[in-house]
Amino acid sequence: MQLKPLSRFFILSSLAASALGTSTMASAAFLDDSKASVELRNFYMNRDFRQSGATQSKADEWAQGFILKMESGYTEGPVGFGLDAIGLLGVKLDSSPDRSGTGILQRDSSGQPSDDYGTAGLTAKAKLSNTTLHVGTLQPILPVLMRNDSRLLPNLYRGAWLQSKEIEGLTVDVGMLDRTRYRDSSDYEEMAVFNSGARNIVLGNAETSDEFLFAGGKYQFSPELTGSYYYGGLDGIYDQHSVQLVHILPLGENQSFKTDLRYARSTDDGGSNVDNNAFGAIFTYKIGGHGFTGGYQKMSGDTGFAYVSGGDNMLINLLQINDFGNEDEKSWQVRYDYDFAAMGVPGLSLMTRYVSGGDVNLAGGGEGEEWERDTDIAYVVQNGPLKNFGMKVRNATVRSNFGADLNETRLILSYTLALW
Numbered sequence: 001m002q003l004k005p006l007s008r009f010f011i012l013s014s015l016a017a018s019a020l021g022t023s024t025m026a027s028a029a030f031l032d033d034s035k036a037s038v039e040l041r042n043f044y045m046n047r048d049f050r051q052s053g054a055t056q057s058k059a060d061e062w063a064q065g066f067i068l069k070m071e072s073g074y075t076e077g078p079v080g081f082g083l084d085a086i087g088l089l090g091v092k093l094d095s096s097p098d099r100s101g102t103g104i105l106q107r108d109s110s111g112q113p114s115d116d117y118g119t120a121g122l123t124a125k126a127k128l129s130n131t132t133l134h135v136g137t138l139q140p141i142l143p144v145l146m147r148n149d150s151r152l153l154p155n156l157y158r159g160a161w162l163q164s165k166e167i168e169g170l171t172v173d174v175g176m177l178d179r180t181r182y183r184d185s186s187d188y189e190e191m192a193v194f195n196s197g198a199r200n201i202v203l204g205n206a207e208t209s210d211e212f213l214f215a216g217g218k219y220q221f222s223p224e225l226t227g228s229y230y231y232g233g234l235d236g237i238y239d240q241h242s243v244q245l246v247h248i249l250p251l252g253e254n255q256s257f258k259t260d261l262r263y264a265r266s267t268d269d270g271g272s273n274v275d276n277n278a279f280g281a282i283f284t285y286k287i288g289g290h291g292f293t294g295g296y297q298k299m300s301g302d303t304g305f306a307y308v309s310g311g312d313n314m315l316i317n318l319l320q321i322n323d324f325g326n327e328d329e330k331s332w333q334v335r336y337d338y339d340f341a342a343m344g345v346p347g348l349s350l351m352t353r354y355v356s357g358g359d360v361n362l363a364g365g366g367e368g369e370e371w372e373r374d375t376d377i378a379y380v381v382q383n384g385p386l387k388n389f390g391m392k393v394r395n396a397t398v399r400s401n402f403g404a405d406l407n408e409t410r411l412i413l414s415y416t417l418a419l420w
Contacts (some may be wrong), residue, residue: 033073
């Protein structure tokens with residue numbers, strides 16, 4: 001497949017900047033400010049389909065992941081140059097074709113899981129004052145585009161991202177992406193819109209796109225109040241405008257009340273029927289180690305919420321399995337968190353939540369209803385030879401009258417080792 005000019009530009013720009021960075025590696029800052037680490041991530045996942053009557057009774061896999069990250073400093077001079085690298089490797093420990101499909105292992109069209117899979121990426125970077133440009137492999141976490149790191153390996157994007165912090169309190173982001181690598185794949189592909197469940201998005205001739213544009217900014221009005229606006233558009237498929245307002249009200253010693261309001265307007269870009277308004281409001285009261293949360297999310301328009309497939313999104317009801325972003329869906333969330341540091345056990349935490357959704361407009365007629373219940377228990381070793389070794393158990397239950405009924409458990413062990 002021939003590369004478009006934009007793709008060739010990204011690749012050539014990366015190589016040119018990499019060469020420039022290499023030629024100035026004698027720069028003390030380039031080396032002294034560099035750092036490298038490897039994360040070891042052991043991941044077991046079991047998803048039980050038996051209550052939904054699915055042809056595959058369960059997905060059950062176990063794998064070991066390795067995530068290598070290297071970041072250089074910047075060369076000296078008015079414009080500093082640098083180079084970052086990432087390497088991803090997933091190794092099968094236990095799986096089979098009749099149990100594959102968890103998303104933690106790559107598999108072929110017949111369902112056969114790979115013994116191992118992985119990829120590597122380079123990112124050339126330049127810095128002028130408080131403005132940075134990254135070209136190559138990217139992992140953005142923005143309201144209109146978020147990388148997904150909920151499985152063995154994170155998904156990646158390829159493109160260019162300019163971020164400026166020249167004005168105190170203001171962060172401005174502008175960029176363009178042309179490819180994504182899914183979390184269970186070794187290859188970069190064109191981007192698609194997520195369309196599972198009852199989103200009822202209809203695409204035209206183009207089902208994928210090689211151009212995602214984003215621009216926007218976040219401003220901290222005060223220590224308690226932050227607002228943001230971002231645009232994101234998948235060329236030929238959809239455009240999206242997203243706004244968010246977050247306020248944290250201190251209420252005294254170890255107490256606070258957080259308000260998080262989000263709204264996104266999504267429309268078609270000539271190649272789909274995307275038409276969605278997504279509103280979310282979530283409120284959290286914290287006292288000591290306790291956190292009490294309530295939230296409401298509403299979809300309206302002719303389709304469900306649109307976002308780039310393979311990543312995460314900005315919906316407040318994005319949970320372990322569902323995001324409750326179907327056409328016309330209204331959903332409520334209640335959540336409780338506890339940090340056991342308040343009881344003298346730092347590193348141990350608990351989270352449990354429940355979301356109920358309804359009024360879903362089903363393509364075949366009728367209204368859909370669904371609910372999900374999640375519980376996470378996590379512990380991070382605080383000291384000793386295993387300091388920062390993390391253990392997490394995640395459990396989820398989903399019931400739906402238009403989708404699969406699921407019971408799911410994930411066990412994740414992780415340890416990050418600093419190389420230098």
